[in-house]
Amino acid sequence: MSGQEARFSKTKELNEDVVSIFEPWHLILLVAFLLLVTLLVVVIAVIMRSNKKKEANTALNILKERYARGEINEDDFKRIKKDLI
Secondary structure, three states, X not given: OOHHHXXXXXXXXXXXXXXXXXXXXXXXXXXXXXXXXXXXXXXXXXXXXXXXXXHHHHHHHHHHHHHHHOOOOHXXXXXXXXXXX
């Protein structure tokens, strides 16, 4: 085997290794990983958004209770409610 044939053989082996890196199941795993990360981000965003709504709802309920007890007047109630919503 000549030197040029040996280089060609080695290059062919390297090319086969590179091609084996990009087999279809690698792509499937990458897509699955990206979908998992996206799902995780969406779940966290939904949880955080629902927590904010609960906090605002609780504050609004407290405001309504204070107004019902007469602790604040109607103008204060409307102003604070506008800030909360």
